[in-house]
Structures are given as structure tokens and as C-alpha cells.
Amino acid sequence: MKIAIAQLNPIIGDLSGNAQKILEVAQQAAANGVRLLLTPELSLCGYPPRDLLLNPSFVEAMSMNLQQLAQDLPANLAVLVGTVEKNAQAHITGGKNLFNSIALLENGKVKQFFHKRLLPTYDVFDENRYFEAGLQANYFTIDNIDIGVTICEDLWNDEEFWGKRNYAANPIADLSILGVDLIVNLSASPYTVGKQRSREEMLQHSAVRFQQPIIYTNQVGGNDDLIFDGFSFAVNAKGEVMCRAQGFTTDVVIIEFDAAQRDLQLSSVTPASTSADEEIWHALVLGVRDYAQKCRFSKVVLGLSGGIDSSLVAAIATAALGKENVLGVLMPSPYSSEHSISDALALAKNLGIQTQTIPIGELMQGFDHSLVDLFAGTEFGIAEENIQSRIRGNLLMAIANKFGYLLLSTGNKSEMAVGYCTLYGDMNGGLAVIADVPKTRVYSICNWLNSHQSTVIPPHVITKAPSAELKPGQVDQDSLPPYEILDDILQRLIHEHQSVGEIVAAGHESLVVDRIIQMLARAEFKRRQAPPGLKITDRAFGTGWRMPIASNWSAIKNTYKINSGLGIYI
């Protein structure tokens, strides 16, 4: 029996458009003799639909589109479509109004619904906000083959593999007891670095443990901060990878289930990615392309400072949208170095993108003049530094507004963490492209890019000391520890939830750790107002980072008191 994996890129909420995509793949699959077509989790509405699900007319429209799609599909093709089903008993039994579901469509009808059993409520996931958990193992029979049906998280509870249980039930174990021939999974699993390897190792373990072939169908594409990487795959009952779809692009893979052997046969196996830098690059290119296109922008604008962050973002944007659709704006001040211009122009030349240069010296004088009385007797400080950044932010937004461009912001994760950035200044933008990429990773991606392609990032951009150039002679390391140290401390704080004691025990200076913790907490108000940032790690600032602003937890026991500097709103 031929089974097709449709690795689709839906637009959130575009029910008829997404149904049309499923229909087109179904027609192609039917023409190739496919009997069963798999699509991603919530393929009809796209994942995550978020609070659109609270709108009854949205749910109603989804149901209508599902019925219509069932009628439109080719005969002799069974299709699994991700959708929601109403929980008719909710008001009586207590519980959420919807099930995160898969519908089996066949011969013009919606034949059966299956409900997701394990609902994630960590990181970016809020599934208990909308959904009631399904209580039973799901399967159906087609051509005498029993096929177990699971949805995304349903696979992520193999207590042997993880060394602990995350939910009470293990749907794979339940299906194995029922003796199904094959387990299929419809997923929308967001990208993080190295996640594809985790998925495959996990399912290889489960396949061997339960002697079950498993087909994993993932969504692909960028939806706001989330990037879905695709890389759908299948493992046979021995845990061997029998097919792998491409990463970071739509794909359709056909795989044969051998009814006699009760197992999957080898199909096309796209090589897995081998380099984290390469993987992140492709993820970010997809994230920018999809955010722009799904918001209906064709062109983007960004500030080019000659620094490494804006250089990388410009390269990503160019790869995503084409050099003719990227405008770089140079906005030198009297504090700008000569190389800030020459490096930015060299980058633009390498990329083939247009630039505009708008010096900001006169505008700085204008603000100085406007504030001269009020600021009399005070010294040049952070207020004046921020004015420069906000002049640039205003100019960039003026260009974005005038010409209908999307403004990309260029801050990295290290500076977002410690607040080394100006709110309403360089933080401005519709999308924060590298907000989840630590500075040390920015360097390694640029080095990978230059070695992989021709030299895109001018070497001087990589070798010079990073600087915001907001006052004469300023470099980042006046205010921050070296990025290797900063990024390691941040990794331990943000990702590993380590205590001060643990971080100091790992070799960091206690005073430095204290200071970074303080800066991390203080910058919360800035991050709250940041644009969506493309997520590439398991703990990004954004929808999965939910911290109070007005709070007083320091994580520094005994010795630490928050000083009055917390009140300085920069």
C-alpha cells in the first residue's frame, strides 16, 4: 500500500487556501497510486491557530471546509486531515470545548475523528487553553491494515527513552497492545537546533521497543516566531529510517507499506543536516520568507551599521526574498567609525542589495537643542545614546511606512538578554530575525556562510571589536563581559535554570554572574515590547518566556540586593 507524506506549509486561519493545498497534493498522490495521504497536525487551519479557536464562527467555518474538502477529494484515496472537533459533552462533563483532532476523509465523507491525547502546556504550547485530551487509543483499518493514529505530542512520552514519564498515558504502548500494523503521526513540531536528531532517536527507540513501524509527518514553514522544519520521516519496525523528507521546504514523499511483511519499505532518504550553523541559517531564511509573505510584504528594509548582526540579517533577508527586495539603510552619526560605512557598503555590494545613506548628525543636534534647557547641567549618558538609536528607528519606520516595506530588527539573543539594545530604537521592526541567536553563534554562522558560499560577510566585520558606536570609542566589552563568557552564563541561566552556585562552580566569577542575572531581570520590560523573534532554541524570549516585570526575585541568595538602578527605564 502506497502512503504519501504531505509536508505542507499552511497559512494560519486560511481555511480555504489550506484545503486547496491539501486537495492539490491529494490529486497528485491519487495519480501516483497512493492509497493513504498524511498531512500535518491541524493542517486545515495551520498550527498554531491560537485564540482564533475561541471564535465559534472560525470553528464552524473549519467544519464546513472539512466537509467540502471530503467531497472534493479523489476517490479511492483516504486522507488524514488535521482539524478540530467540538466536545459535545463539555458543558455536562466539564472540560474544554474542542478536541485537537485528525479527520479521516474517504469517499466523499468525513468517516472518523481521532483526538489528541497528550496536550503540551510547556514552552510555547498552550493546548489546555483550547483542547480536551482524548482518552482512547485511535486507529482505523484500511485494506486490512490496522493503522494507529497519533498527533504530535502523543509520541513524546516514552519513559524509557526520556528516563521519566511526562504524562500518565503512552499512546504508542496502547496502540501496540491493540496490535496495530503501523502507527502514523501528524505533527506540527517547531524547529530547535538539533531537534530532528532527537525526534529520530526517540522514534527509533519506540519503534524497536514496540516493534512498530512509525510514519512521522511534520508541518513546514514559519508562523510568527515559530519555524517548522519539516524533515518528516519514517522508521521501520527495526528502527531504521526508511524515508526522510527535505528540511525547511514543502515536500511530498511516497513510501510503501508491505502488507505481507507488515513493515515499511525503503524510500527516498534526504540526508540529515550535519551542521548546526547550516541548519539555523536555513531555518532563519524560511522564517523571514514566510513571515514576510504571509503578512503580504514583498520588500524589507533594515539598518546597516557595518556590524556583524545587521550583516547577517541582511544576508538572511537576501537569501529569503531576493536581493532586489532588500533595502539597507546606513545612518552614520559623528560617533560612527569610517569602517562602519565601508563595511556596510562592502556587505551590500557582496549581496547586491540597494542602500540609502541618511546621516543623523543634524537630527541629533535638533534633539539636543530641543532638550537643552531640560537637560542643562546633566552629563552625556544613556539618554543621549538612546536618542541616536531612536532617531534611526524613526527613520527606518518612516521608510517602511512610506513604501510599505517590512522593517527587520537585527538584535541578537545576548543583547536582548541583558538589555544591551534600545527600546523604540534598534529594537524596532516587524520581525526580530536573530533574537534567539546568541552572539557567539552569530559569528559561527557568518564563518560558516563565508566558507560555504563565497565571502558574503566582509572579513573585517567578523574580526573587528563589536560596538554600538553611540559614543566615541565605545565597544561592547566596555559594558559586557566577553561574549564567550556572557553566552555561557546566559545558556546556564536561561536554558539550564542553573543557580548562581552552579554557575560559579562551573568556573565563572561570582560578581559577573550576579551582574548578568541583574541585567537579565531588568531587561524584561524591553523584551515584553520586542517584535516576534524567530525561535531556534528550546527557550527563546517570546511566547514561551513568561516572566513578571514588576518583581523582586534575584536568584542571588543573601548577598544580593536589587539596587535603585532597577528603576531606570532605558
Next chain:
Amino acid sequence: MKIAIAQLNPIIGDLSGNAQKILEVAQQAAANGVRLLLTPELSLCGYPPRDLLLNPSFVEAMSMNLQQLAQDLPANLAVLVGTVEKNAQAHITGGKNLFNSIALLENGKVKQFFHKRLLPTYDVFDENRYFEAGLQANYFTIDNIDIGVTICEDLWNDEEFWGKRNYAANPIADLSILGVDLIVNLSASPYTVGKQRSREEMLQHSAVRFQQPIIYTNQVGGNDDLIFDGFSFAVNAKGEVMCRAQGFTTDVVIIEFDAAQRDLQLSSVTPASTSADEEIWHALVLGVRDYAQKCRFSKVVLGLSGGIDSSLVAAIATAALGKENVLGVLMPSPYSSEHSISDALALAKNLGIQTQTIPIGELMQGFDHSLVDLFAGTEFGIAEENIQSRIRGNLLMAIANKFGYLLLSTGNKSEMAVGYCTLYGDMNGGLAVIADVPKTRVYSICNWLNSHQSTVIPPHVITKAPSAELKPGQVDQDSLPPYEILDDILQRLIHEHQSVGEIVAAGHESLVVDRIIQMLARAEFKRRQAPPGLKITDRAFGTGWRMPIASNWSAIKNTYKINSGLGIYI
């Protein structure tokens, strides 16, 4: 037996400070012969602690503070403290690591833990993200009185009262079957308009239904976007209100449980609020005061346009922090009317606050000059309007940064809904004071204020046509329907999830409804970057509003196509 309700205002994460507050109230209560002291939900860490709970050292510190508090408390006083308890079985049974708990402290010991059973996962609540639900009814015995213990949401599932069941269990019913003498509830229930009446009606119903006296202890204070209104109260077994604490301030109320009658006796009953305008006023004053103080600001700054929104926010800030701590900044442009200055100065005089005036005409010319080549051949439009707003935003932030003031933003809910505001301009600020207050409500609060106090808001501010004054002769109603119509449509869309058909059936023009829906969806990217806004309704933009940005659901069936204007990032 004397029972005290401690209606406390904790600082999120300030474990030792919050423990100290509990200790002080406990000492005072013991001196008054109190036997049992009640504190709010999670009183040790403050509600909501959010992702601080993911930090093991935070949880560990909470446990240590709890043990210490138990030792410090006076003898012969039992105290219920809101805290977390680790779920020791989580890795074996599957489930979250913590229970949202109440600890019974007595005679130097932590004697018992009780677990919250119903975990809210709607609106601003994410309790399944952190907590496992308790499975059993909680009670303890003191002086031969059996006291049932519930936490906040545990009371909110009376299917008779609501006409539907929200959760499988009803903890009140379970406690009633066990035959407890009294039910206590520790809550952190955020304010929304009219919510106190709902709480009392609900508990009056449950008290009568189960013949159970109930004591309801609420948190008070502002924590970021959430305002907790206090108004703790108790009902006897007949459903009569036996005590009510004050609203919007800390309070301690002592009430007698009559062991012979097995019921509560009458204590002090603060009058309930009678006017929504008054209630909202007090809520917003508290919200501003606490956000400023808990972030360690003593002074605030805001732009004064002479319009009604900034006038109301200035009045709120003055009431919250004192007239000497509020700075109003007038930033007239060549498009500003004369009354924009005179009205703003009249308001400042009424409030007794300082002002500064910084004309922006020259800065506007500076931007025009900087962009003259790039914008050649284009017409004055939204880009130029936004430049003005962003110049003002830059000036305000410069003042905030220079002097360590908190900038308050002044946009109302109606304009946040339709995007009639400038990102990085008038949206700038650390706190959006009236972001959940519709424009029509802004008027009614100002009218209430003027009739309640002396005339604070100059009458001309209330009577003149609202205008952003970003181009000559501009008024809001050039771009928006009258606010009465706009606010009614928004109420139906945002709060009642009505379809276009339902809204049109209620008497609105279909074209107007379509346009408002389009504007609401388009403005999502702006709202995502807005500062926290004080929540006063059951559906505020902010943590409880989780919409996709890059999406294509219009709610307008058939006829509606999103036009290319969606791409214009303003």
C-alpha cells in the same frame, strides 16, 4: 473562634519580603486573639509568579522561607499560607512538577499541605503550565471545627449557578459531603468590572445550596497588567454577607466562627462599589501606583496633548503617586490647535502637576530634510504623521531615561483595537494605563471624576471632537466610526465572539463591521509590541489575548478578501 482575613499585597518573587508581611499581620492577629489567619493564594511568592516557577532555586527558596516563617509565627495561631509543593511522583506518574498549594503552619511547623484541584487555563491563566491538579478534597480540624480548604478556581464550578460544568469536579460539593463546618478559600482573583458582584452571587448560591459558610480571601494590588481588587468577604450558611474587606487596598478583617451555631457571625461589611466608573478609577490608580512602586520608580512622565486620554491618565497618575511626582510634557507641532496647549495647561493646573513644553516643529523639519531625497514625489501621508508621533515618543523616552522616570502611555482600548495609534510613538511607555478602557468609558470616567471631585478634567477636553492633530483639521471621526458605534462593535467582536451576521443583525452596517474586523486583525503586530496594559475587562489585549500575526482569517465569509493594505506596516 476568631478568624482573620489578611488581604495582602505581595511583590512577585519577593519571598522574604512577603513572608515578613505575613508575619506582621500574624503578630497583630495573635494579639487580637485570632486562632486562624488566612492569606491569599500563593501569598508567599505573589500571584502570578509565572516562569519564576520553572527555576528550581526559586522553588527551593520558597520552601526555605516557608519553614522559616513557620518558626517565626506566634504560638497558638494557625496560618494558611499560599505556596507551592513539589510533586514528588511527577517523573513516575507523569505530570507537572508542582502543586499550587496551601500550607497550614502551626506551632513552629509546616503541618499540612493542600493542593488546588481546579487549574484555570483560560484568559490570562496558564496554571497547567506549572501545576498538577490536586485529586482530593482538602480539610483540617482546629479546635474541633472541620475546615475545608479551597484555592481560588476551586470555587468556580457550581454547575447550578453557571448553567454548565467547567471542570469534572466540584470541590465545594465534595467538602459538603465530608460534612465540614466551614469552607475557606485563598484566592488571587484579578479585577474586572463588576466581578465582585459575580463572586458574591456565586458564593451566596453555593453557601445556600450546600448550607456551608464560606470565607473568601483575595489578594490585592497590581502585578504588571493584572489588578487584584481585594474585596475579601464571607457568607454564612444562609448566603448572607457577614463581612467584606475594603477594595483596592490592603486590609485585615476579623470574623467570628460560632462553634455552637456552626456558622459565621456578622462582622464589618465595607459597602460594595456601586458605580463602574468609580470602581475602574480606583483599580487604575492602584495599578499605576503598584507598577511604579514595584518597579522602584517614584516619578512618572507622560505626554499631555490636551486630549481626553492623556488628561485621564494624568489624573490617575496624580492620584496614584502625588502631584509632585507627575511631569506632563506638551509637544505642540504646527498642526496643533491652540486649545491643545490651553487645555493641557488647564488640566495641569487643576492637578497641580509640573509641565514642560517642547515644540517639535524644528525636529519635524529635520526629518523632512533628512528624507527629502528618498521621499521625493510622494505625498504627505501616514508615514509623515507617524514621524511626528515618534519624535514625541523619543523626547518622552529621553526625559524618562535622563531622570529615571517611568513613562506612561495614554492610548485607550478602542484605538489599540483598530490600530489608531503609532507604534514607537504614542504607544511608548512602561505601562499602558487605559489600554483596556474603551473610549466611551474614558468619557464616562472623566464625567464621574468631575462630578465626584471638583472639576479635574477641563470641560472643553470632554466636549471637543477627539483628534490626533497629525495633519491640519484632522479629527478621529475622519478615520473611525463614531465611538459609540465603534465600541459596541468591538465589544461584540472581542468579548462576545459574535459573527458578522450577528453584529449586523444587531443593527450595525455591514461595511462598517467588515472594516472594523479588518482593522482589528491588521493591528495585531502593534498590540504585540505594546507595553503591559492594566486589565479591567474579561478580555484585555495582553497576556490573555493570544492571536497570530501572520494569518488570514477574516471572519467575513465569502465577500471579504484581505487587500494588499495588510502589508503596510504602520
